[in-house]
Amino acid sequence: MERDEEAVHRMPVETGPSVVTGAHKVPVMASGIPSADTSEAEVPPETVTRTASASADAGHDVAIGLAQPNRLQLIDEDQHFSGALFHDHLSQWGMLEAGFGYDICAVLGSQSTGKSTLLNRLFGTNFDVMDDRARQQTTKGIWLCRGMDRNVLVMDVEGTDGRERGEDQDFERKSALFSLATAECVIVNMWENQVGLFQGANMGLLKTVLDVNLTLFQVGRARAGAPKEKTLLLFVIRDYIGTTPLANLESTIRADLQRIWASLTKPEALAGAELGDFFDVSFSALPHKVLQAKEFDEGIAQLQRRFIDRSDPQYVFQTEYHKRIPIDGLPHYLESVWEQIMQNKDLDLPTQQELLAQFRCDEIAAAAAAAFAAAMTALRSALDAGQVLATLGVDMASHRAEALAVFDKDASRYHRGVYARKRADLLLQLNAVLLPFFLAQLKNLHTQLASAFQQAMQEGTRRASYNFGGLVEEHVTHALAAFDAETQRLVLPDTDWSVSEERVHLEEDLRAVARTLRADETQKLAVRLEKDIRRHLAEPIEAALSEPDAGMWDRVLGAWHEACDRGAALYRERAAHLNTTPDEDAATVGRLHMVAWRALLDRVQESTSETVLASRLRAFFEDRFRYDASGVPRVWKPSDDMDDAFVQARDATLALIPLYATMQPETPPTVAGDEDTPSWDEARRVLSERRCAELGRRFRRDADAAYVEAKRGTVSSMTQVPWWMYVVLIVLGWNEAMAVLHSPVYFTLLCMLLASAYVVWRMNLAGPMLTVTTHVAKELRALGEQQLRVYLDAPGTAHPAPRATEARPAVPESAEPRLPASF
Numbered sequence: 169m170e171r172d173e174e175a176v177h178r179m180p181v182e183t184g185p186s187v188v189t190g191a192h193k194v195p196v197m198a199s200g201i202p203s204a205d206t207s208e209a210e211v212p213p214e215t216v217t218r219t220a221s222a223s224a225d226a227g228h229d230v231a232i233g234l235a236q237p238n239r240l241q242l243i244d245e246d247q248h249f250s251g252a253l254f255h256d257h258l259s260q261w262g263m264l265e266a267g268f269g270y271d272i273c274a275v276l277g278s279q280s281t282g283k284s285t286l287l288n289r290l291f292g293t294n295f296d297v298m299d300d301r302a303r304q305q306t307t308k309g310i311w312l313c314r315g316m317d318r319n320v321l322v323m324d325v326e327g328t329d330g331r332e333r334g335e336d337q338d339f340e341r342k343s344a345l346f347s348l349a350t351a352e353c354v355i356v357n358m359w360e361n362q363v364g365l366f367q368g369a370n371m372g373l374l375k376t377v378l379d380v381n382l383t384l385f386q387v388g389r390a391r392a393g394a395p396k397e398k399t400l401l402l403f404v405i406r407d408y409i410g411t412t413p414l415a416n417l418e419s420t421i422r423a424d425l426q427r428i429w430a431s432l433t434k435p436e437a438l439a440g441a442e443l444g445d446f447f448d449v450s451f452s453a454l455p456h457k458v459l460q461a462k463e464f465d466e467g468i469a470q471l472q473r474r475f476i477d478r479s480d481p482q483y484v485f486q487t488e489y490h491k492r493i494p495i496d497g498l499p500h501y502l503e504s505v506w507e508q509i510m511q512n513k514d515l516d517l518p519t520q521q522e523l524l525a526q527f528r529c530d531e532i533a534a535a536a537a538a539a540f541a542a543a544m545t546a547l548r549s550a551l552d553a554g555q556v557l558a559t560l561g562v563d564m565a566s567h568r569a570e571a572l573a574v575f576d577k578d579a580s581r582y583h584r585g586v587y588a589r590k591r592a593d594l595l596l597q598l599n600a601v602l603l604p605f606f607l608a609q610l611k612n613l614h615t616q617l618a619s620a621f622q623q624a625m626q627e628g629t630r631r632a633s634y635n636f637g638g639l640v641e642e643h644v645t646h647a648l649a650a651f652d653a654e655t656q657r658l659v660l661p662d663t664d665w666s667v668s669e670e671r672v673h674l675e676e677d678l679r680a681v682a683r684t685l686r687a688d689e690t691q692k693l694a695v696r697l698e699k700d701i702r703r704h705l706a707e708p709i710e711a712a713l714s715e716p717d718a719g720m721w722d723r724v725l726g727a728w729h730e731a732c733d734r735g736a737a738l739y740r741e742r743a744a745h746l747n748t749t750p751d752e753d754a755a756t757v758g759r760l761h762m763v764a765w766r767a768l769l770d771r772v773q774e775s776t777s778e779t780v781l782a783s784r785l786r787a788f789f790e791d792r793f794r795y796d797a798s799g800v801p802r803v804w805k806p807s808d809d810m811d812d813a814f815v816q817a818r819d820a821t822l823a824l825i826p827l828y829a830t831m832q833p834e835t836p837p838t839v840a841g842d843e844d845t846p847s848w849d850e851a852r853r854v855l856s857e858r859r860c861a862e863l864g865r866r867f868r869r870d871a872d873a874a875y876v877e878a879k880r881g882t883v884s885s886m887t888q889v890p891w892w893m894y895v896v897l898i899v900l901g902w903n904e905a906m907a908v909l910h911s912p913v914y915f916t917l918l919c920m921l922l923a924s925a926y927v928v929w930r931m932n933l934a935g936p937m938l939t940v941t942t943h944v945a946k947e948l949r950a951l952g953e954q955q956l957r958v959y960l961d962a963p964g965t966a967h968p969a970p971r972a973t974e975a976r977p978a979v980p981e982s983a984e985p986r987l988p989a990s991f
């Protein structure tokens with residue numbers, strides 16, 4: 169349906185007489201339509217709906233209007249919407265057939281700022297105007313009136329200054345929102361001196377209203393893809409003196425509006441929306457109504473043209489502002505808008521009492537919280553030092569109760585709802601302060617119990633006999649019981665604190681400590697077993713290697729298998745109380761196998777070192793060459809076949825070298841080896857080719873030496889003195905022996921000689937005497953040599969000069985050195 173534009177813009181501008189209705193003076197034109205250019209006239213007393221405002225000095229103030237039924241209190245003080253009456257009034261006003269051909273204008277502003285006066289003057293309505301003498305608020309609720317003789321619905325809205333009434337701002341927010349949502353043009357009426365004041369200029373109200381307007385009415389349209397609804401905000405600045413250019417006032421208001429818009433939390437669907445998408449802003453100024461009455465009238469006339477003259481560039485009722493509601497549906501529409509506003513919780517903002525309660529409760533809570541924090545700080549250092557405070561739970565509870573009691577004492581006198589809310593907030597705040605203490609205590613307790621557990625375990629495992637698994641269970645249970653006892657007092661009521669997670673962590677840590685200790689225990693056990701394995705492996709391997717034959721390596725590996733089995737059996741027996749897992753057991757047993765394998769290889773390596781093997785071969789050779797089959801040492805006789813024996817023994821010994829060189833058991837073991845240990849395939853080659861060759865060469869040398877020595881032994885046994893020589897000696901020396909025995913002198917000398925020899929022997933003087941004798945002999949020899957040289961150097965050495973002999977000191981003839989035969 170198209171709007172009936174013709175019908176909309178037929179507002180006459182001619183003036184006519186006005187009708188005075190007691191409190192209401194409505195300028196009336198010839199046709200009964202009020203005029204901007206009003207004049208006063210008395211009205212019959214029965215038409216007076218309000219008293220007082222028709223004062224003599226009111227002049228143009230006094231609206232001379234139609235009878236009371238022309239106006240309608242659309243929404244009363246109790247916020248009830250008069251839907252049915254509205255319909256009747258539209259009918260009375262003859263507007264029911266207007267379709268879209270109507271406009272709606274509303275006015276917002278602080279109370280007693282001349283809103284009703286302005287509307288009456290602009291539209292010829294008959295809204296109540298305040299009596300200058302009583303100066304009481306006039307407009308209550310929202311009033312609706314048809315403007316002049318044309319289809320303009322004008323809404324006079326209750327003043328928006330709740331502070332004056334000491335009431336909450338609930339209704340003014342709702343009514344302002346209602347105006348914004350339904351009117352095409354909302355006149356924001358303000359004194360010039362209110363411009364730039366946030367509260368005075370109703371900017372705070374606008375902020376709330378714009379905010380809710382967006383969420384309540386615009387989001388749905390945006391989501392439905394409908395075009396944005398625009399409204400004209402017409403700021404009318406009253407009592408405009410003219411000192412400040414209007415443009416400056418405009419920019420102040422626009423800046424305030426932009427600031428408000430920027431501070432709004434916009435719904436997601438309208439995140440990027442601008443103020444200009446929803447509102448056009450326009451301005452007008454009116455001089456002082458009384459002091460500049462003429463200019464005021466001119467201003468009113470000018471402003472009125474903006475509502476009437478479509479050709480005016482500032483024409484107000486632009487088609488884009490129309491809400492596109494056919495007029496017969498308007499009562500229902502406005503009612504549903506009002507219901508929607510009434511149901512909106514965002515508008516249920518705090519009352520003054522609530523605000524006061526909030527302010528005071530905040531103050532009281534802050535004081536209580538500060539005292540509480542100071543009291544708690546004293547406990548901080550001990551906790552930071554890692555202590556577990558025995559009375560922390562009790563202390564926290566008492567400090568918190570104290571703070572709440574302080575708060576309750578002063579704050580409970582204020583608004584109950586706010587008090588309860590703030591108390592809950594304070595409780596949360598106190599709990600937030602306590603939480604770090606609680607957590608620190610838990611941490612310290614955890615650390616303390618874990619270290620006590622470790623200590624108890626270490627002490628337990630130092631005992632002569634213990635059951636490791638039993639120890640772990642005993643001390644874990646003990647630690648958890650201690651944890652439960654401590655934390656029972658620590659968790660305060662009215663908190664969401666929980667210790668169950670920490671308890672789980674503690675148990676995990678204790679078990680981890682136990683695992684580490686068990687690993688140490690297992691390690692110690694494994695080391696003991698390793699030593700045992702090495703000890704038990706050494707002898708059998710040595711025995712096997714010292715008897716080289718075809719089964720030698722089987723015996724060596726048999727000893728290894730035996731050591732492995734013994735180690736595994738011992739491990740299982742001793743690790744039974746360690747609560748080891750099958751995997752751990754398998755790993756340890758595998759490790760023991762490797763240890764035994766390494767021990768075997770080490771032992772083999774030692775026993776096949778070049779020196780050891782060379783001596784082993786020599787011994788083997790000698791066993792066969794120097795001893796006969798029954799183990800008796802051989803004394804070689806010339807008749808013996810020494811060469812054959814030598815070759816046999818040598819070849820048998822040389823045959824051992826390849827036997828030692830490679831492990832050749834009947835059933836080779838399967839050893840995979842690891843980083844440090846060679847596998848079976850890598851280890852089975854004991855001697856390299858080069859070492860074998862070297863060993864062979866060395867052995868041959870030793871064997872040859874043994875052979876030569878044996879040969880010499882044979883020769884020396886062949887060259888010894890024959891026995892009959894001794895018989896000859898006895899026979900020939902018999903007379904001399906008898907002569908010595910029968911001569912007392914010789915016999916005495918013999919006895920003395922024998923006695924001296926006995927003494928020398930008894931007193932161990934043989935050595936020194938031999939030394940002395942040797943030295944004396946040497947001296948004598950040196951002396952003799954010297955004498956001989958002197959003798960030979962003298963002329964005629966062939967015949968030594970008698971003088972020379974004479975010149976020498978007297979030396980007994982017998983003392984002359986005798987040259988050795990070889991000299």
Ligand SMILES: Nc1nc2c(ncn2[C@@H]2O[C@H](COP(=O)(O)OP(=O)(O)OP(=O)(O)O)[C@@H](O)[C@H]2O)c(=O)[nH]1
Pocket residue numbers: 229278279280281282283284285286296297298299300304305306307308326327406407454455456457458
């Ligand atoms: N100074 C001055 N006074 C005015 C002007 N217009 C109206 N008044 C006076 O202001 C007083 C209040 O006028 P109303 O029109 O009742 O004001 P209102 O804003 O509708 O008042 P409420 O409906 O009670 O909020 C009256 O005494 C008027 O005479 C004006 O332009 N300047």
